[in-house]
Amino acid sequence: MREFKPNPLLVIISGPSGVGKDTVLKAMKAGGFPFHFVVTMTTRPPRPGEVNGEDYIFVSEEEFNKALRSGALLENAVVYGHHYGVPKEQVRKAVESGKDVLMRVDVQGARTLRGLIPEAVFIFLVPSSEEELLRRLKIRHTEDEEALKLRLSKFREEMESLSEFDYVVVNADGKLDETVQTILAIIKAEKCRTKQRKVQIPL
Amino acid sequence: MREFKPNPLLVIISGPSGVGKDTVLKAMKAGGFPFHFVVTMTTRPPRPGEVNGEDYIFVSEEEFNKALRSGALLENAVVYGHHYGVPKEQVRKAVESGKDVLMRVDVQGARTLRGLIPEAVFIFLVPSSEEELLRRLKIRHTEDEEALKLRLSKFREEMESLSEFDYVVVNADGKLDETVQTILAIIKAEKCRTKQRKVQIPL
Numbered sequence: 001m002r003e004f005k006p007n008p009l010l011v012i013i014s015g016p017s018g019v020g021k022d023t024v025l026k027a028m029k030a031g032g033f034p035f036h037f038v039v040t041m042t043t044r045p046p047r048p049g050e051v052n053g054e055d056y057i058f059v060s061e062e063e064f065n066k067a068l069r070s071g072a073l074l075e076n077a078v079v080y081g082h083h084y085g086v087p088k089e090q091v092r093k094a095v096e097s098g099k100d101v102l103m104r105v106d107v108q109g110a111r112t113l114r115g116l117i118p119e120a121v122f123i124f125l126v127p128s129s130e131e132e133l134l135r136r137l138k139i140r141h142t143e144d145e146e147a148l149k150l151r152l153s154k155f156r157e158e159m160e161s162l163s164e165f166d167y168v169v170v171n172a173d174g175k176l177d178e179t180v181q182t183i184l185a186i187i188k189a190e191k192c193r194t195k196q197r198k199v200q201i202p203l
Numbered sequence: 204m205r206e207f208k209p210n211p212l213l214v215i216i217s218g219p220s221g222v223g224k225d226t227v228l229k230a231m232k233a234g235g236f237p238f239h240f241v242v243t244m245t246t247r248p249p250r251p252g253e254v255n256g257e258d259y260i261f262v263s264e265e266e267f268n269k270a271l272r273s274g275a276l277l278e279n280a281v282v283y284g285h286h287y288g289v290p291k292e293q294v295r296k297a298v299e300s301g302k303d304v305l306m307r308v309d310v311q312g313a314r315t316l317r318g319l320i321p322e323a324v325f326i327f328l329v330p331s332s333e334e335e336l337l338r339r340l341k342i343r344h345t346e347d348e349e350a351l352k353l354r355l356s357k358f359r360e361e362m363e364s365l366s367e368f369d370y371v372v373v374n375a376d377g378k379l380d381e382t383v384q385t386i387l388a389i390i391k392a393e394k395c396r397t398k399q400r401k402v403q404i405p406l
Binding site for chain 2: 001004124126127129130156159162163165166167168169170182184185186188189190192193194195
């Protein structure tokens with residue numbers, strides 16, 4: 001009888017801006033699960049409590065453009081004026097770990113990765129309602145009505161990408177643990193598939 | 204923003220004879236989860252502790268054949284001389300419940316159901332090893348070497364069907380709770396799929 005040894009997974013966690021991708025990833029890290037986390041690069045300033053090299057690799061525009069020009073990024077995107085990118089070096093390390101790999105990218109980045117790594121598991125986080133999203137954005141930013149309107153229309157546009165993903169997980173206010181449990185369930189289930197995904201990364 | 208209301212699932216739990224399908228289903232029932240369980244019909248005698256109408260509908264050969272002839276069974280199979288069948292009436296009730304439906308069938312029956320209800324979730328239980336299966340069979344039956352050999356060859360044959368299933372779950376000795384947790388994770392993950400299954404049962 002052959003042994004069932006599932007392949008390592010590459011799990012892409014994405015979703016509209018403001019849905020709480022960073023918070024969910026932080027909670028997944030804090031859970032002490034045997035995953036390898038890819039650290040992405042960004043030009044956005046660190047939020048309170050964020051650690052360079054852990055939450056993100058925080059760089060200047062200049063450093064980012066240098067990485068981009070030298071072909072060091074697997075994908076990159078601009079979200080609200082800030083650059084985000086996935087360093088190939090990070091992905092290489094992740095694959096070498098032999099563990100299941102988790103990665104957080106914006107919706108644009110997820111689309112690019114879908115083309116590059118179709119065998120990855122694509123999870124789309126959504127808020128429980130538009131009102132909830134707006135409330136979060138208002139807390140996070142001190143933006144005027146016009147900026148919030150723009151964000152809402154951007155949110156609706158990003159929601160259109162939902163069907164390109166494998167799974168949709170509601171990340172509701174005050175239910176972070178439920179979100180984490182659902183992502184863990186998805187990973188557990190994927191490891192039981194008779195047709196295992198064979199992740200190949202074009203590095 | 205549209206609400207995410209997953210469709211009810213039909214989960215078929217199957218696997219080779221002796222793998223512990225009945226035990227797993229009993230544990231799922233005992234867990235108090237909001238599932239509807241389909242009760243199947245059989246001519247095999249009740250095992251100690253099994254309740255008629257709950258674990259199975261226990262019937263005579265004559266009653267079984269009557270049900271079969273009248274077209275009351277969705278599928279039926281013979282396993283080690285005993286008849287097993289899924290009463291349509293049971294499935295009708297299950298669908299009407301609006302809940303996720305769980306059903307346990309033998310490998311032969313699962314193949315038939317795959318043709319009838321391709322949108323169901325098919326889970327294949329396996330023992331952790333052939334040795335474990337043999338140990339269980341020896342405990343359950345007081346069979347001679349010849350009968351055990353026959354069962355082992357039948358087991359290997361049934362294992363060939365694995366790839367026709369969606370998921371494979373190891374039901375290891377003394378780890379029943381892990382099996383239940385894995386099945387629950389599969390159900391949770393399936394409910395998050397962006398492409399929801401649309402179960403249609405030919406009744």
